[in-house]
Amino acid sequence: QGGNPELHTPPEHLCAALEELGPTFMKLGQMLSTRDDLLPPAYQRELATLQDAAPTIPFETVRETIAAELGQPLEHAFATFDCVPLAAASIGQAHLATLQDGTAVVVKVRRPGAVEQVDEDLKLLHSLATVASHHSELAKQYDVVGLVQEFDQSLRAELDYLREGHNAERFARNFAGEKMVQIPRVFWETTTSRVLTQERIHGIKVTDLAALQAAGIDRTALSKRGAQIFLKMVFEDGFFHADLHPGNLFIEEGGHIGLIDFGMVGSVDKQTREELGLLLSGVTSQNTDRLVDALLELGATQQPVDRAALCRDLEHVLSQFVDQPLSALPLGPLLTEMFSIVRRHHLVLPSRLTMLLKTTITTEGMAVQLDPSFNLVEALTPYVKRLMLQENSPVAWASRFGKAVPDLLWLATELPLLVRQLVGDLDRGSLKIAVQPTGLDS
Incomplete structure (x- = not known):
């Protein structure tokens, strides 16, 4: 309450407080600005202005x-x-x-x-x-x-x-x-x-379009090359630059891309790749059921989730893009809308995934600035298809079955005993069901 009278909104007050608390808290604010699943866009935009x-x-x-x-x-x-x-x-x-x-x-x-x-x-x-x-x-x-x-x-x-x-x-x-x-x-x-x-590293900033033009750099080829670099990091190497903002990329002579500042990185293990593949497959195919399955599998929550309501919300978002061909599907806005729905349904996605998706959105934004016709979904599709094929291969199914064997063995051993106990309780009339009415007037 009170404070600087020139600050009018809660996001502005939060930013001012973090700045006053010092560098660690400012970095916390910068990190929170990337968490679309936690904060509304107004807070994210304001926190993104924090300068380290x-x-x-x-x-x-x-x-x-x-x-x-x-x-x-x-x-x-x-x-x-x-x-x-x-x-x-x-x-x-x-x-x-x-x-x-x-x-x-x-x-x-x-x-x-x-x-x-x-x-x-x-x-x-x-x-x-x-x-x-x-x-x-x-x-x-x-x-x-x-x-x-x-x-x-x-x-x-x-x-x-x-x-x-x-x-x-x-x-x-x-x-x-x-x-x-x-x-x-x-x-x-x-x-x-x-x-x-x-x-x-000497070069032109990726946002200096006039200098790129003067240097004869093919911006269309550059946007595709930049996206392929990021996709290689994620889907092939499993190790990506998690701070890919324009200040950390330089374009050298001949269109070579120089990267700097490797303090913030992310790792993509097999599980995360599979999770990402399932999620992006639901988005790119505009398959609501697949997207809901992915979000419920990924999201942590302390309360029950209304699957039908989640499905309706996602269908509403996807319906806005249903008439667009895959080559024109804007991934960034779609993911941003999806994060808003995730927040509304109190789902919290793993930080490794939100960091990756946020970097994906940033990468698409830079590529579109270089070439307005660029579409990341088109570049992503071969990787997603490959992931889905791997997910449904005989080897993958055998691996999943192998992991399930201990649970199946336990079930085979314990289920007959549990059934006998249940039948015995029914025979003796000792089975009790607790009912706790709520919302009734005394």
Whole structure:
């Protein structure tokens, strides 16, 4: 209540509060802005405006950190080092530099005290989540304790530059045969958990359409190439860049795509791929029953779900696109509508899936900006079909049957005993059925 009189809406008040609480809470807001299944669009839009900005670290502190981490003075490790940072964020800041052999690099230096501050903030968040779950059915329903735990793991991973370096190398291995994809090399001699040195990527921002045009870049081919990179990450490699916003992509000469910033990544295991395939199959085929089955299988909820009502809501959404050919089906708006329905029916999707779907929507948005005729559903369809074929192959059915064998054996052993007990209770007249009337006047 009260506060800044210029803030008129609850989402604006929430953003202002998170900014006042500091970087950890701002990052929490940024994470929540991607959770279409948890928050209404008005909150998401406002939270997405939170900028991970922070005061610059004094250059003397940067110099001391590098010397302590690398065991040598900054001047020995680097031939040149720009004292003015390229960018500053809550976790650290980046500087342009060159190695002694003249290689152009970007050096990220973690902010002093960042780990200690994050530890303190996360302890507070865990406490708040626990209290909320004990006193609020809504907090329990949306599993805020689990939500904070996931945020904890994600943020701690971003604090470790060694992990980010290994992520970059994994992407480089995955795209080793792709000449049109550039992943910056990591220079391990000048990299630690607090300092990360990577090859500098030169290029045009993917949103600078005028510069792309002037450079003679084929935007239609570029949009398709970008989408294929993302789909390869998800469906072939099972390891994807989870922060694919325009600031992390650069277009190099000849239309090569350079990726940077590998602190936030996602893994796609076999189960998640199957879940995604089932969900996207329901969307792309506009099959309501399949979509409902997928959502009920995926979604966690603390209360019964009205399947018929869920089916009606999804049918209403799909009916808006029923006359459109597959090549014109807009996946982003469709998924956004679906998330709204998921929220209304109190279903909470696994965070690994919501992160993946949100990145899918972002990828489609960037591709459409490059080429308004681009359609992600068309690019997705071969992958979804392949997944569905794998799901229904004899090997997949044999695997599912194998997993069910212990339950079937238990049922075969215990069912006769349970039936005998039930019949015995009926014979003795000792079977009791509890009836608890509700909503009746006393």
